[in-house]
Amino acid sequence: xxxxNFWIAHRADMLSAIAQHLLLTLVATAAAIAIAVPLGIxxxxxxxxxxxxxxxxxxxQTVPSLxxxxxxxxxxxxxxxxxxxxxxxxxxxxxxxxxxNTVAGINGIDRAARDAGVALGMTPQQLLLQVELPxxxxxxxxxVRVAAVGGVGAATIAAAIGAGGLGDYIFRGLxxxxxxxxxAGAVPAALLALAVDASLGWLERAMTPGAARSRRVTxxxxxxxxxxxxxxxxxxxxxxxxxxxxxxxxxxxxxxxVILGELLAQVIERTTDxxxxxxxxxxxxxxxxxxxxSGAIDAYIEYTGTALTAIFHQPVxxxxxxxxxxxxxxxxxxxxxxxxxxxxxxxxAILIRTADAQRLHLRTISDVAPHTSSLKTAFGYEFLxxxxxxxxxxxxxxxxxxxxxxxMDLTLSYRALASGSVDLIAGxxxxxxxxxxxxxxxxxxxxxxxxxxxxPVVRTQTLAAHPxxxxxxxxxxxxxxxxxxRQMNYDVDVSHRDVAVVAREFLNRLGVQSPAR
Amino acid sequence: xxxxxxxxxxHVHYRAPSGTVVLDDVxxxxxxxxxxxxxxxxxxxxxxxxxxxxRLLVPSAGEVRVEGRATPEWDPIVLRRxxxxxxxxxxxxxxxxxxRNIGVVPRLNGxxxxxxxxxxxxLLGLVGLxxxxxxxxxxxxxSGGQRQRVGFARAIAADPPVILMDEPFGAxxxxxxxxxxxxxxxxxxxxxxxxxxxxxxxxEAFALATKLxxxxxGRLVALDTPEVIARAGDPRIRxxxxxxxxxxxxxxxxx
Numbered sequence: 032x033x034x035x036n037f038w039i040a041h042r043a044d045m046l047s048a049i050a051q052h053l054l055l056t057l058v059a060t061a062a063a064i065a066i067a068v069p070l071g072i073x074x075x076x077x078x079x080x081x082x083x084x085x086x087x088x089x090x091x092q093t094v095p096s097l098x099x100x101x102x103x104x105x106x107x108x109x110x111x112x113x114x115x116x117x118x119x120x121x122x123x124x125x126x127x128x129x130x131x132n133t134v135a136g137i138n139g140i141d142r143a144a145r146d147a148g149v150a151l152g153m154t155p156q157q158l159l160l161q162v163e164l165p166x167x168x169x170x171x172x173x174x175v176r177v178a179a180v181g182g183v184g185a186a187t188i189a190a191a192i193g194a195g196g197l198g199d200y201i202f203r204g205l206x207x208x209x210x211x212x213x214x215a216g217a218v219p220a221a222l223l224a225l226a227v228d229a230s231l232g233w234l235e236r237a238m239t240p241g242a243a244r245s246r247r248v249t250x251x252x253x254x255x256x257x258x259x260x261x262x263x264x265x266x267x268x269x270x271x272x273x274x275x276x277x278x279x280x281x282x283x284x285x286x287x288x289v290i291l292g293e294l295l296a297q298v299i300e301r302t303t304d305x306x307x308x309x310x311x312x313x314x315x316x317x318x319x320x321x322x323x324x325s326g327a328i329d330a331y332i333e334y335t336g337t338a339l340t341a342i343f344h345q346p347v348x349x350x351x352x353x354x355x356x357x358x359x360x361x362x363x364x365x366x367x368x369x370x371x372x373x374x375x376x377x378x379x380a381i382l383i384r385t386a387d388a389q390r391l392h393l394r395t396i397s398d399v400a401p402h403t404s405s406l407k408t409a410f411g412y413e414f415l416x417x418x419x420x421x422x423x424x425x426x427x428x429x430x431x432x433x434x435x436x437x438x439m440d441l442t443l444s445y446r447a448l449a450s451g452s453v454d455l456i457a458g459x460x461x462x463x464x465x466x467x468x469x470x471x472x473x474x475x476x477x478x479x480x481x482x483x484x485x486x487p488v489v490r491t492q493t494l495a496a497h498p499x500x501x502x503x504x505x506x507x508x509x510x511x512x513x514x515x516x517r518q519m520n521y522d523v524d525v526s527h528r529d530v531a532v533v534a535r536e537f538l539n540r541l542g543v544q545s546p547a548r
Numbered sequence: 549x550x551x552x553x554x555x556x557x558x559h560v561h562y563r564a565p566s567g568t569v570v571l572d573d574v575x576x577x578x579x580x581x582x583x584x585x586x587x588x589x590x591x592x593x594x595x596x597x598x599x600x601x602x603r604l605l606v607p608s609a610g611e612v613r614v615e616g617r618a619t620p621e622w623d624p625i626v627l628r629r630x631x632x633x634x635x636x637x638x639x640x641x642x643x644x645x646x647x648r649n650i651g652v653v654p655r656l657n658g659x660x661x662x663x664x665x666x667x668x669x670x671l672l673g674l675v676g677l678x679x680x681x682x683x684x685x686x687x688x689x690x691s692g693g694q695r696q697r698v699g700f701a702r703a704i705a706a707d708p709p710v711i712l713m714d715e716p717f718g719a720x721x722x723x724x725x726x727x728x729x730x731x732x733x734x735x736x737x738x739x740x741x742x743x744x745x746x747x748x749x750x751x752e753a754f755a756l757a758t759k760l761x762x763x764x765x766g767r768l769v770a771l772d773t774p775e776v777i778a779r780a781g782d783p784r785i786r787x788x789x790x791x792x793x794x795x796x797x798x799x800x801x802x803x
Contacts, residue, residue, distance in 0.1 A: 147639030150602060151653050151702070152628030161652075165643045 033211045034218070040529075041215075049219055052196035055189060056182040056227070059118050063125030063178055068171070070126075071133025072159065081134060088127035096120065096185050100192045117186070117194030124185055125178035132174025136167025169239045176231035183224040187216065191284075191314055197223075202284060202312045205442075209527050277306035278493060278500065281328030283319050284312045285441060286523045286530075287377065287461060287516065291332040293534040294507060295487065301543050302503045315413060316341050323367060329493040330504070334377055334483035338362070340418040347419045351376075351482045358486070368494050370487040370501065371508035375516045378480045379414070380460040380472040381424075382448060388471035395476040396428050399455070403430045406454040411441035414457045419481050421457070427479045442524075445470070461513055463520030485511070510541055554580050554710060554742040555601060560610035562596055570596050572766040573610070578759070580709075583736065583743040585753040587788055588763030594746040595636075597763075598712045601744065602631045614710070629653060632703030632711040632741075636718060638695050640687040646672075646698050647683035653706040671701040674738075676731055693724040697731070704739070713745040717752065729755050750788045754778070762788060 038045055067088075074081025094102075099120045140163060148162040164171075190198025200216025203209075234253070278299065282292030292311040299307050310328050313319050320342050322328045335354045339345050343361040348354050359369040381396050393399050399406075414420040415438060424430065439447060442464075444456040449468040458465065458472075460483075465472060487504045494501055519537060522528045555578040562571040570593045578584045586594050599605045600612045603619045611618045614627065640649050650671055651664040659667070672679040675697035687695060696716060703711055717725045729752070736743070747753050753760050753774070760777045762770040764784045770777055777785060 141637075141639070141642065143635055143637035143639030144641050147633070147635050147641070150604065150628060150633035150635065152625050152656060154625055157656060162641055166641075 034214050037211055037215050045215070045219070048195065048197050048199060048216070049223070051194075052183070052186050052198075052220065052223065055114065055117060055121065055186045055194060055196055056179060056223075059121030059182050059186075060125055060175065060179045062118070062122045063129050064175060066122070067126045067129035068133050071130040071171075072137065074130065075134045075137035085127075085131060085134070088130050091123045092127045096124065096188045097191065099123070100188065114189075114194045117189035117192060121182050121185055121189065125182055128174040128177040128181070129171070130174075132170050132177075133167065136170030136174075137163050139170060140166045169235050172231060172235040172238055176228060176235060179231060180224050180228045183220060183227055187220050190312065192318065195310075199312060203289060203530075211527070277308050278329045278497065279308045279310055279327070281313050281319055281322050281331040282311040283316065283331070284314050285459075286463070287459065287520050288312075288332065289530055290519050290523060290534060291373070291485065293530050294511075294537065295330060295332065295504065297531075297534050297538055298506055298543055299500065299503045301538065302506065303497070303499045305497060305500065323488060323490060324365065326490065326492075330487060330489040330500075332373070332485050333488045334485055335372075336378070336419060336481035336483040338486075338488075339481065341413070344418070347423070347481050349478055349481050351484060354482055355484065355486070362488060363491075366491045368489050368491045370489060370504050373485040373487070373507050373511040374509040375461060375485055375511050375513040377459050377461045377483045377485060377513075377516070378475070379420075379483070380458045380462070380465065381475070382445075382456050382458045382465065382470045382472055383454060384448065384451075385469045385471040387454065388473075393471075393473060395474040396424075396479075397476050399473060400428050400430055403432050403455075405433055407434060407437070407452070408432050408455045409437040409439040409444040409447050409453040410457050411444060412438060413441075424457075424479055427477055461516040461520055463517055463522065463524040466517060466521050467525030485516075506541070506543055554578055554615060555744065556611075556613040556616075557597070557600075558611045558613065560600065560607045560612055562593070562600065562605065563608040569766055571600075571607075574766075574768045575610075576761060576768060576771050578742055578744060580742050581740045583745065583756055583758045584761060585745045585747055585757035585759070586761045586763055587747055587750055587753045590748060592763045593766050594748075594763055595714055598633070598714055598744060598746060601710070601712060602628050602633060629657060629706060630708050630710065632705075632708040634696075634699050634703045634711065634713040634716045636714040636716070638699040640695055640698060640702070642687050644686075645683065646677075646685050646687070646690070649687065649698060650702045650705050652702060657706055659706075667705060671705060674735060675701045677701075693720055693728065696720065696728060700732075700735075704741070708741075710742045710744070713743060715746055715748065718748075725752070732756060750791065 070084055074084050100117070144162055144166065145158065148158045153161065186194070186196050187198035187201055190196055190202050197216040197220040201213050201220070204212030204214075204216065280292050280296045280299070282288040289311045292309065296307045296309050299305055310322070313322055313328070313331075316333075316337055319328075319331050319333075323331060333342075335351075335358050336347075338358045338361070339354050340347055343358070345357060345361070348357070355369075355372070362369050381399070383393065383399070387393065391398075391402060393402075410421055415436065421436070425432075437444075437447075437453060441458070444453070445458060445462065445464040445468055447453045448456045448470060449464075458470075460472065464470065487507070489500065489504065515537070519533050522533045523530055557574050557576050560571055560574045561569070564570050574593075574597070576584070586597060588594050596605060600607060600619070601614060603622060603624045606612075606620055613619070614622065614631075619627065640646075641652070644652075647665070647668050650668045654664045654667055668683060669679040672682055677694060677697055682690070682694070682698075687698070690698065700713075700716065703713075717728050720728065733756075745756065757774050760770075760772065760774050761768055762777070762785050769784045770780060770782060772780075778789065780786065780789075
């Protein structure tokens with residue numbers, strides 16, 4: 032019921048996500064056909080070259096899709112985030128089944144039919160078009176079917192690099208541990224896959240010689256399917272109205288970032304005439320930074336300490352002003368502008384269960400050091416890797432943990448702590464789950480963690496093109512306190528309220544007025 | 549060049565890519581309107597002879613001439629469209645109707661559709677299949693004998709002067725085969741094509757040939773009229789004659 036309400040409430044977004052998903056799959060599959068069918072024909076003609084081509088396609092297929100998206104984000108020229116790199120990955124995946132089935136289809140043709148074609152005086156091209164391809168068609172369509180159904184699945188993962196589609200809901204749901212949101216994306220994705228499978232399966236049967244009495248039926252059905260798909264795609268694009276000049280707002284893949292991205296988007300929508308496209312839930316710091324560098328997004332919220340160490344690889348500093356000025360300079364050197372801080376500091380928070388804190392009388396991280404030999408820990412990927420993360424923490428406080436830390440998704444580690452699977456995690460100071468799951472934040476008494484002031488980072492070029500963007504974003508400057516941020520995080524993560532609604536209510540309280548429309 | 553000789557084999561040798569000698573110094577001439585039937589055991593090189601004629605293969609030594617020109621001098625596509633080919637396995641295109649199958653070569657030659665359609669009707673009638681029933685059917689809906697008839701119709705659709713037939717009646721029951729032999733004579737009486745046919749059945753050879761060749765181990769050991777062959781004393785020919793069932797030879801008059 033909750034799921035249906037969500038769908039109804041977000042029908043325009045859903046429709047546009049489905050259209051994006053379908054478009055992504057369709058374009059990728061079509062491109063794969065255009066590439067793989069000629070390659071398959073060549074491979075069937077020249078078995079030795081064919082073996083090489085198939086091996087290549089096979090290797091491409093075995094790389095896990097998430098890893099492939101990861102590679103591409105960092106790759107020069109062809110890489111980056113957004114639909115283009117997602118398409119590239121989806122095409123690579125679709126190549127193998129289409130090519131393999133083209134080869135199998137052509138090689139599987141009754142020898143007598145091919146011999147007859149040659150003996151009757153067909154040129155190689157006539158033989159291909161009149162005999163080989165039509166007879167290989169059912170097998171080839173079966174390959175396309177595998178590719179398209181796989182493509183619908185892989186396209187959900189493409190949301191990780193900002194390609195949009197139904198995966199957006201799934202990733203957002205995962206990071207918020209919100210089953211309704213996961214299902215909101217997963218159910219239509221599954222239905223889409225089933226629909227694609229069924230329709231191509233039907234086409235495959237219709238094309239098998241002997242099954243279809245009349246080829247005209249097939250042709251008519253093909254045309255009808257094509258028109259229907261075009262209408263769906265065009266219709267939903269019209270609904271979502273995504274033509275025209277726009278700014279693209281990004282965010283990393285956890286709730287606070289999504290909320291901040293939404294706030295940024297809404298404040299721009301309310302106070303300017305710019306159209307805003309949301310590419311929220313992009314991934315980690317690295318992906319978001321790459322996206323901003325490449326222009327795939329125009330702005331997102333970063334944290335000063337993160338930018339200093341993780342992006343610009345400068346030594347850790349504990350002075351707010353020093354960090355901000357160095358980060359501002361480093362961004363300026365790479366054509367990006369830092370706007371005034373939003374007002375809160377989302378530093379790392381070393382968290383334990385409140386019950387443990389009371390039982391053992393722990394207040395600071397120094398207090399916990401004598402107990403570390405009996406504590407199980409879990410940390411996010413980033414925390415373990417970062418300059419200002421795990422390594423320095425252990426040295427500064429002389430911590431000796433019983434076992435090597437578990438590597439875990441940040442959001443999941445909160446749950447793991449609350450459920451008792453682990454005893455200590457590194458979270459964010461503003462996380463709503465701290466309140467929701469009754470966790471205790473140990474004080475950083477030796478001031479190990481550098482400041483993580485939230486700052487809007489915008490492409491300088493975009494600011495120059497749309498000066499009103501600066502005014503709009505500066506309306507948030509200094510207006511979001513740690514308490515306010517933690518409350519919004521709580522609303523989304525624990526109360527499972529809609530991000531857009533939470534952001535809208537916050538802006539209303541700030542008194543940011545919509546222009547009369 | 550003899551105006552009447554359509555196909556000439558001039559000391560033809562053929563060595564397979566594997567190195568096996570398939571044909572060893574084969575020479576013969578087929579005149580216009582003749583029906584040459586080549587008889588021999590399986591694997592003796594009968595099909596190779598047919599494939600040399602329409603340039604699916606070229607000789608290792610010697611020359612195969614069609615209408616006076618050596619096959620390598622022909623454009624293979626032009627040559628093949630002048631030669632009808634009835635395959636052993638028939639090889640109808642399973643994704644095309646009977647009508648489309650028969651119309652393949654005319655269509656390749658760019659005939660206008662109404663003419664193709666008329667030709668198809670005419671040929672179905674000629675091979676004894678009702679056009680209105682069969683034109684729209686697919687090959688898998690036909691019996692083996694019906695498919696053979698369609699294969700023959702397809703081979704002669706564009707009216708080629710030469711027809712090659714590779715054991716065209718091999719897989720059929722004796723009654724159907726006899727019926728098709730009869731049809732063959734009726735059609736050949738009308739069309740007067742130059743025919744080279746391959747068979748492993750001496751009875752069939754006697755029934756259809758105007759000239760009969762016997763192949764053994766890559767060599768043409770006899771080439772003459774059926775009457776002369778029937779009286780031959782050569783053991784390599786006798787073994788085929790002796791393999792015939794002890795019933796009177798099925799002759800043209802007996803059918």
